[in-house]
Amino acid sequence: MPLDIAANIQVTGPVEGRAAxxxxxxxxxxxADLHRRFDARRRELLAARQARQARFDAGELPDFLPQTADIRAADWTVAPVPADLLDRRVEITGPVDRKMIINALNCGAKVFMADFEDATAPTWANVVEGQINLKDRWSGDLTHVDAKSGKSYAMGPTPAVLKIRPRGWHLMERHLEVDGQAVAGALFDFGLYAFHNAKATLAQGSGPYFYLPKLESHLEARLWNEVFVRAQEALGLPVGTIKATVLIETIPAAFEMDEILFELKDHIVGLNCGRWDYIFSFIKRLGRRPEFLTPDRSAMVMGKAFLGAYSLKLIQTCHRRGAFAMGGMAAQIPVKGDDAANQAAFAKVKADKEREAGAGHDGTWVAHPDLVPVAMEVFDRLMPAANQRDKLLADLDITAAQMLELHEGVRTEAGVRENIRVGVRYTQAWLEGRGAVPLYNLMEDAATAEICRTQLWQWVRLAAALDDGRVLTSELFISLFTQEMADLRRDFASPRLETAAELFTRMVLSDNLEEFLTLPAYELI
Structure with missing residues (x-):
């Protein structure tokens, strides 16, 4: 039975244990107040994404906006950055379950991003328990005893600075209804955390800090700014108390970085290169067109083509405005008992972080605690100061054409098979309630599965040629999919595997490219 909290506010999920x-x-x-004030605008902005998609499909290309040229030309900076966010050289990310929060806070990273988005499957239990865990962090009650091992976990004396990533504007929280409508997951995650913890964070020398995902325009940033202003007003906090870093992980947003910083200038501290989602966005927004036919996922590396161009543009834009330019994720995870494999993986991480620090990034992301010292050594060596916002790259000229330049490379049967394996296995894990999933020595989240299924959709739709001369027809895809599924059924059989396989194939072979894998998948959890 729905729980009526107040007039026209209903919780339709169970309220058990500490959920109350x-x-x-x-x-x-x-x-509910945030929903009533801002949900209509949120829905308008999602519709605007589809209108822009229609223009891309008709031949328009992403470009810098002529109507905001004055903002890009003017000299202005964002508001001052809080003291505990001035050194962000290594940040770790992860889901919001209790043990992982404690381990991440204690791992030696400067910042921990607790993720309600791509690293969390948004079951009702996961999102509610995540809020309980984060509330306990600020009340001093964050402890855990592992039920299997009996090992105790507790937050150490110098924990990482905590930032929260709510869900993107597109995801709903169906277990809370206001005036008969489900609320946005973004407002649910942000609202509960801010309401319960904003003042506690300030009392302990920090603040209510957030990462904002999946933005596609400065108008979406403006909406977040309006949400922040209203939340601060309702909580009795000064304007500018809430601070956010925006992930630049969609190709439209990359052409509006100045404008995003400007819209949020009282509340923003930086931008981040969300590299995996950026590849996904590139395919989703431009991939219906033959000139943007992508090579194997492994060929699309960060230092080259559109990824390299946008990374440098982000550094230049942020530093001109006094904001932080954060680098991307290192997803490698250690392999138990395989020292050679670990050394090779750590060497890749080191090289990637040297590229980031050398280019001018102020910090970077890792997915596993064992990578913290690897990344920390690089940034300590190449960035001795707390940050390098004084590295302006003023002589750099990154053009729109460079930001659309495609990586060179071929498409292979091995690339098709890898996309099938990773995409299906991740979807299976997500349906089982896990959002951060170790797969083939990498910690994957929803962004990787999104690349896998959109790339396969693109290759089938555009009849892409593989390097052996064959064309990836739907028949060839089904043949390779059937072979891969035989191995997956042998090693990972479960009802959810079959559900994941059906969903994945349906999305790959559909005439239409679904905006997000997680939208139909949410109906299945």
């Missing part, structure tokens, strides 16, 4: 501590009438009324 975060799903209080006051907190849910706060979320």
């Amino acid at each position: 501590e975060v799903l209080t009438p006051e907190a849910l009324a706060f979320v």
Whole structure:
């Protein structure tokens, strides 16, 4: 039975155990206020994404906006950065389950991003328990005893600075309804965390800090700014208390970085290169066109073509505005008992972080605690100061054409098979309630699965030639998929594997390219 919290506010998921501590009438009324004020605009902006997609399909290319040229030309900077965010040389990310939060806070990274988005499958239990865990971090009650091993976990004396990533504008939280409508996952995640913890974070010398995902325009950034202003007003906090870093992980947003910083200038501290989602966005927004037919996923490396250009443009833009330019993810994870494999993986991480630090990034991301010292050594060596916002790259001229330049490379049967394996296995894990999934010595989140299924969709739709001369027809895809599924059924059989396989093939072979894998998948959890 739905739980009626107040007039026209209903919780349709179970409120069990400690859930009532975060799903209080006051907190849910706060979320409901945000929904009533901002949801209509959110839906308008999602519709605007589709209108822009139609223009891309008709031949328009992403470009810098002529109507905001004055913002790009003017001299202005973002508001001052809080003291505990001035050194962000290594950040770690992960889901919001209790043990992982504790380990991430204790791992030696400067910042931990607790992720309600791509690293969390948004089951009702996961999102509610995540809010409980984060509330416990600020109340001093964050401890854990592993049920299997009996090992105890507790937060250490110098934890990483905590930032929260709510879900993107497109995802819903169907277990909370306001006036008969499900609320946006973004407002649910942000609202509950801010309501319960904003003042506690400030009392302990930090603040309510966020990462914002999947933005596609400065107008979407403007909406987040309006949400922040209203939240601060309702909580009795000064404007500028909330601070955010925006992930530049969609190709339209990369052409509006100045404008995004400007819209959020009272509340923003930096931008981040969300590299995997950026590849996904490139295919999703431009991949219906033969001139943007992508090579194997492994060929699209960060230092080259459109990825390299946008990384440098991000550094230049951020540093001109006094903001941080954060580098991308190192997803490698250690392999137990295989020292040679680990050394090779760590060498790749070191080279990637040397590229980032040398280019001018102020910090970077890792997915596993064992990579923290690897990345830290590089940034300590190449960035002795707290950051390098004084590295302006003023003479750099990155053009729109460079930001659309495709990587060179071929398409291979091995690339098709890898996309099938990783895509299906990740989708299976997501349906089983896990969002951060170790696969083939990498820690994967939803972005990788998105690349896998959109790339296969593109290759089939455009009849892409493989390096052996064959064309990836739907028949060849089904043949290779059937072979891969035989191995997956042998090693990972479960009902959810079959559901994942059906969803994945349906999305690859559909005439239409679905915006997000997680939208139809959410209906299955």
